[in-house]
Amino acid sequence: MRLKRFVLPILTFITLTQCVPVSPTSSSPGMELLYEDINYVPEVQTVQLYPFQGKDSDILQSPIVTLAQSGSLILRFDLLQENTEVLHAKIVHCNFDWTKSWLGDVEYLSAYNEFPINQFTYSVSTKVPYIHYELRVPKVKVTGNYLIYVYRNNDEGDLLLSRRFVVYKNDVGIEEEIGLSTNVHLRGSHQQIQFKISHPKTLVMNPTEDIRVVLRQNQRWDNAITKLKPNFFKEDMRVLEYNHFDGSNNFPGNNEFRFFDLRMLLSRGQRIDKVIPGSIPTVNIDADMPRGSRPYAQNLDINGNYFIQNLDRGGGNIESEYIKTNFTLKADQAYQGDIYLMGQLTQWRKEAYNKMQYNAERKQYELQLLLKQGWYNYQYESTLKEESQLLEGYYFPAENNYEILVYYRLQGARYDQVIGYKSINYNRPN
Incomplete structure (x- = not known):
């Protein structure tokens, strides 16, 4: 699409x-x-x-x-x-x-x-x-x-x-290579970011202290990688290399994001099970199932983001309704960790308001959020990593967006400059 x-x-x-x-x-x-x-x-x-x-x-x-x-x-x-x-x-x-x-x-x-x-x-x-x-x-x-x-x-x-x-500022060059993890047990589930930074115009006296880097996946700060150090220096060429093989530069490949279309109330959008009129309209999203054991299937998503739109009458910013939106996640029994609905719609935070509640009688997790009409991506996460993998699946071919930020502070300086940035879309064919 x-x-x-x-x-x-x-x-x-x-x-x-x-x-x-x-x-x-x-x-x-x-x-x-x-x-x-x-x-x-x-x-x-x-x-x-x-x-x-x-x-x-x-x-x-x-x-x-x-x-x-x-x-x-x-x-x-x-x-x-x-x-x-x-x-x-x-x-x-x-x-x-x-x-x-x-x-x-x-x-x-x-x-x-x-x-x-x-x-x-x-x-x-x-x-x-x-x-x-x-x-x-x-x-x-x-x-x-x-x-x-x-x-x-x-x-x-x-x-x-x-x-x-x-x-x-773009004061440095960044060359990246994204691919399979070099850790054998992570090769089917994780993506690895190797990169090098060339700094011909920037004086770097102590590379391990003067330069810091941040790696982000899908615009998230909550799981950003921030502690990588260069492991190889080419002083004559002013190049720092970050080629780590211990998993410290790995992200879970994740899965394609779940989605739903909340842009219409007069008819049902994709993955909308039911629209219930009322003083505040209510919508039930199609029930979700854990998908960590399913084969990976590629589909287009917006990497956990959302946008606002009203297809019933237009005027998305000021004519879109706020809707009580019900989510359900099927589970025969409660997980050991707490389960959260995650994405830009919840600021990628794990808070009380987006924590799923387990209904033992219905054998499902449930949550209601108030959302503005639009198109949304989301996923489920547990406070236990192994359960997050069971809920969504980690697949190395999955499409993700990565960002590399390069920070610089010369000894004695009063603030960290940002001297380089690169955004990369990774999409490995099946």
């Missing part, structure tokens, strides 16, 4: 909408700021941060941009409520490990670090009222990890959300 068949054109303005209490999120108002992708209150929903370049597919891209493009990022979200509020955003420069750096605001921003969010639109004829907000993230002056957070009522303790983004 072709992506542009499903994604609506991006609006040039976006609004913040608050969520209804049907779908609780991670935290409560007044909590300490966390340097993570998180919604702090249940009325915040459908948060998206991405680089706007005028294409339908922009919404699916990582919030990782060059320094020259740093003013292109768009933050948008909904607040499920009827009245607008005074909202502001702030930006924090962070170290490699997502702790606050030593830089002051004026060293990475040209404007005062408090940005009002004035662009908003009320939902139109929806059963759950909401307000849709948009902010174009201000341009920054230096590379690095950044956190943007939103708060209301001029009170930074009244947090709504926080999201990570990265700004980089």
